[in-house]
Amino acid sequence: MKTFARCFVRRIAVTLLVCVLSLSSYLSAEELRTEELLDLSIEDLLNMEISVAGKKAEKIKDIPASVVVISREDIKKYGFQSLHEILENVPGMYMTDEYNISGTMNYGVRGFYTPGIFANMAVLINGVQPFNDTPVYRMDVPVEAIDRIEIVRGPMSVIYGSGAFFGAVDIITDGRYNDKPLSLASLSLGNLNTHKAFSRVSGKIEAISYSLHASYESDDGIDEPYSKMMSNPSIVTESPPKPGSAYNRPFETTKGTLQYENKQFSASVAYKGLTADFRMFHRERGSKIFAPTDDPAGPPEQRYSVARIEYEKEMCDWLTVMMKGSYAQFNYESHHDFFYPYFFWGYTATYDTYGFEIDAVLKPVSDLNIIMGLSRHTMDDYFENQDAPKAWVPSLINMNIFTDPITTNSLFVQADWKLFGRFRLVGGIRFDNNETYEYVRAQVPEDAIKEPAVTKKVYEPDKDIEIIPRLALIYDLNADNVLKFMYGKAIKKPFLARIFENPLLKSEEIQTYEINYIGLLAPNLTVNASVFRNEAENLISSGWSYNPSTGSLSMTAENVGELSTTGVEIGIQAKLFKNLSFDLGVTYQDTENEREGFEDIEPGYAPKWLGYFKAAYEFPKNITFAVTGRYADDMKADWDYIYGVDKATGLPVVRPDDPKGGRLGYETDGYFIFNTNLRIEKLFNTGCYLNLNVSNLFDEEIHYPTTESLRFTDLGTLGYGCRYLATVGYEW
Helix, strand or coil, rough: CCCHHHHHHEEEEHHHHHHHHHHHCCCCCCCCCCCCCCCHHHEEEEECECCCCCCEEHHHHHHHCEEEEHHHHHHHHHHCCCCCHHCCCCCCCECCCCCCCCCCCCCEEEEEEECCCCCEEEEEEEEEEECCCCCCHCCCCHHHHHHHEEEEEECCHHHHHCCCEEEEEEEECCCCCCCCCCCCEEEEEEECCCEEEEEEEEEEECEEEEEEEEEEHHHEECCCCCHHHCCCCCHHHHHCCCCCCCCCCCCCCCCCCCCCEEEEEEEEECCCCEEEEEEEEEECCCCCCCCCCCCCCCCCCEEEEEEEEEEEEEEEEEEEEEEEEEEEEEEEEEEEEEECCCCEEEEEEEEEEEEEEEEEEEEECCCCCEEEEEEEEEEEEEEEEEECCCCHHHHHEEEEEEEECCEEEEEEEEEEEEECCCCEEEEEEEEEEECEEEEEECCCCCCCCCCCEEEEECCCCCCCCCCEEEEEEEEEEECCCCCEEEEEEEECCHHHHHHHCCCCCCCEEEEEEEEEEEEECCEEEEEEEEEEEEEEEEEEEEEEEEEEECCCEEEECCCCCCEEEEEEEEEEEEEEEECCCEEEEEEEEEEEECCCCCCCCCCCCCCCCCEEEEEEEEECEEEEEEEEEEEECCEEEEECCCCEEEEEEEEEECCCCCCCCCCCCCCCEEEEEEEEEEEEEEEEECCEEEEEEECCCCCCCCCCCCCHHHHHCCEEEEECCEEEEEEEECCC
């Protein structure tokens, strides 16, 4: 601990020295800008309105959840370069990179982590939540386009249904919070061959307001040796491979296999109560699955487009009606050339989604607000193809999957009632009906003359109606301090791939109990603190099982997981001087495995300590310098539920020859990352600006724990090292 403390102090000192040296030429006796970094008083903050919590404008102090709001000014000031980086700086959230075929990062939330695709929070863009298995295809919005991010932590399934396990994130890009239309253009260059370009045009023509933006960004990805990720890298790095080796060629590093490219276009138009949005993107990002791979046909591609139309009408003083319709189309394609001889894997998936929702906001009396909604969302035309040579995995050759339309019908009601004095009661309930559908798999044999082997399964939800409640009591201690007592339940439906292996799967469930305080402890010192407990059950344990005798590869999936987390979060915002602000936060979370027989097995991917800090100083001449940092504690890899479990009893076992102790990989060390950002605005008294950003300033080596799909990285996957980016832009 003393060594860590000395290291921490040394790094802070170096960072401050860099700050002083880089800005000293700009300092003068000129009077500091009168615009303050913390413009909002605590009373203004508590009364700030956001819409993601209940699909209508609500004050933060009245929302039955813990709320974080990231403004456009925050993004500029701290130099956040991606949505991923922003979410890393939210209390209780931590990122990992599994090089997943989804093409994006994953996140743990309050001690809970699901390997694979991030699907533990509902992710919306301008209030739109397309209906599908995962929100990852909305995670690459360029930060230059973002006006505000509203993050509500806590079970949000009453409002958003399946997937809002730990809350909801709404990414606002349509200019609704801008005092006047904002237009800008920017270019960025950095190491790792990083290129970014962005343009935005916003305006207003009489009663019509509009916002258009387009972006392009790319980089080469990390270039790291596999020896940092594998305890025995010789099996893939030998050059040439030994005679008779199972491997086709050497893989020394990840160079050229984790590249990233993203292109986007978005448009929004509003006229009185009518709003329309359209967004499309094309993303390519290198990935890994099962083993080191090349992508001879290029990195995995995702193409996604979504359109939304909404109409809001105030019918009378006590009734407002909102009607929403959305349509989305998704395409995915990847080609993996493995290091096994004659083994490649091709994968494609396509589907459409569409939905309709009508919400009503009622205020029958002055102290009572009610919102209720009725919706129907459908995933249609789902098609999936997997193509791999029979010589290695016969179960994957030319396998085509189709489904009937997958439909969910929902009804929710939430009421906010001011009981008496300073007490407010919020209660809600949601009813979800998941319709039965058929799942068909057609496996084409190697001999094209033979008929495909067709397997049909029917998914029948274990409950005709999912009932999801929430309840909260909110107490205004005074105008500057609020105390919230909250309970909520959330569900997450199983992914399609898991349903096919086990049609009897139940939805995962979580119940959360939380006490949240937000308020003013002293002048210029605000605190946001929570004590929480999460109890999750019916968690799905899944993995790949290879049978050497038959040469078949199959997925296993069953509801056996049960976890509980008890934690404390504390965030402090302080304004020491008119031009200096701090934001500090720490989270302690203790996650326990409640699965029978596994009580002594510490859960994987559950760091006990998380922390972050942000500091910004505003110099003369429109210069802002900021330092940010984040800490994630040690993490264990998950238990090996295939080879580390007794098949007869289902209890954990450790093989004598297993140095990993029954887990998928070795424990990864904690890390502390520092970032710096220098922003100079109004260059030459124009709208020009310059931004210089350095992330992972001290080139800390980051390891993320091993996951099921990347067993070969038993030392963990690697995160980005030091990155720097220079941006020149113009705002008008």
